[in-house]
Amino acid sequence: MVINIEELYEAFSQVMEHRRWWDTDNKWEILLGAVLVQNTNWRNVDYALTNLAVATQFSPEKILALEKTELQDLIRPSGFYKGKSETIQRLFTWLAEAQFDLGLIAQQDFSKLRKELLTIKGIGEETADVLLVYVFDHSTFIADKYAQRIFENLGFLSSGYKDLKQHIFWPETLDTIKAQNLHGWIIEYGQIYLKNKDLWQSGPLNQFKLKLSS
Numbered sequence: 661m662v663i664n665i666e667e668l669y670e671a672f673s674q675v676m677e678h679r680r681w682w683d684t685d686n687k688w689e690i691l692l693g694a695v696l697v698q699n700t701n702w703r704n705v706d707y708a709l710t711n712l713a714v715a716t717q718f719s720p721e722k723i724l725a726l727e728k729t730e731l732q733d734l735i736r737p738s739g740f741y742k743g744k745s746e747t748i749q750r751l752f753t754w755l756a757e758a759q760f761d762l763g764l765i766a767q768q769d770f771s772k773l774r775k776e777l778l779t780i781k782g783i784g785e786e787t788a789d790v791l792l793v794y795v796f797d798h799s800t801f802i803a804d805k806y807a808q809r810i811f812e813n814l815g816f817l818s819s820g821y822k823d824l825k826q827h828i829f830w831p832e833t834l835d836t837i838k839a840q841n842l843h844g845w846i847i848e849y850g851q852i853y854l855k856n857k858d859l860w861q862s863g864p865l866n867q868f869k870l871k872l873s874s
């Protein structure tokens with residue numbers, strides 16, 4: 661178990677720029693982006709989000725009312741558009757059960773809400789955690805590929821998303837904003853310093869020591 665994640669947060673805080681990871685306050689745009697970014701790059705997601713903004717203004721009622729083929733055409737730039745369209749329709753059907761009241765949904769217990777998200781076909785561990793942190797204002801560790809590689813370079817090898825997440829002690833002091841910050845910093849740091857061993861060695865956190873407990 662990694663028990664000094666808060667120390668890692670503070671180390672990142674000293675060397676990374678403090679800025680918002682998502683360039684929008686529209687939670688519907690964030691929610692859609694979290695699905696569309698699966699297995700593609702953000703440039704392609706931007707094209708799809710622009711199409712959705714023009715067609716629906718990110719109104720959840722309008723998105724759910726789209727015909728499947730129309731939705732597929734709008735999100736085609738993001739790739740895997742057939743599967744993603746089905747995931748979006750299933751997710752918005754679930755949200756409609758709460759009259760699209762994100763605040764009401766967010767009041768649910770964290771574990772219960774996470775389990776509900778994971779029952780929606782197409783919503784995996786990472787997407788569920790991104791939605792919890794950025795849409796529903798909960799706090800948790802997002803153990804994405806960059807996190808897995810960074811922790812491996814720091815001496816903690818995991819077998820994947822679920823394994824790494826289960827071995828992170830996440831303290832209550834890390835609130836939603838800090839969860840968002842850490843996720844963004846890990847991605848940005850990884851994009852810079854994980855390209856090769858020399859770049860990793862030149863990074864300011866290459867000597868950070870993880871504290872482990874059995």
